Amino acid sequence: DAKTTQPTSMDCAEGRAANLPCNHSTISGNEYVYWYRQIHSQGPQYIIHGLKNNETNEMASLIITEDRKSSTLILPHATLRDTAVYYCIVRLHYTGNQFYFGTGTSLTVIP
């Protein structure tokens, strides 16, 4: 049970910001939002995670709504190498609970 809903696919022009939405309306108060991506033929790669506040790292920014029912992953300047499947996952942080990967969003960055 992935507990998240994402669009199946999206396109983004190279150099523009890619905004990937995720709905997690049943998230509980102590569950974090994680984002991973999987480039073709590779293992999934951790991108970012957050609880309430917006987060930013060298790869992306994560914007979580105030009610925490949805979030957006932002790739500020998409490149062709960002073409991948992006997974949004909710999970308790300080446990060994496994990540359940849903179907994700297939992002295609167009030259």
Next chain:
Amino acid sequence: DAGVIQSPRHEVTEMGQEVTLRCKPISGHDYLFWYRQTMMRGLELLIYFNNNVPIDDSGMPEDRFSAKMPNASFSTLKIQPSEPRDSAVYFCASSPQRGTGYTFGSGTRLTVV
């Protein structure tokens, strides 16, 4: 750090044969996970270990599948006997006790003919 190391990268075997997949987690990571990925079912968790002890094997499809972690630096996933429907990419991942996420290996692509 070399990351999570899986071997072999590719395996082709005949139906009925035993297959062993290997994983070396990142040193210091207390959690190890085995996932399987197919087009039909996506990424599925098969089993995970904490400090070398199996915690949840509810994702293991049937008794033909078994996994072991004899020490902190090595784990195996064995399929015996293998069947064509076991064809998939098998990923191993590891995580610190209170880490930010998993680090996945490059996977083993298994083809059973």
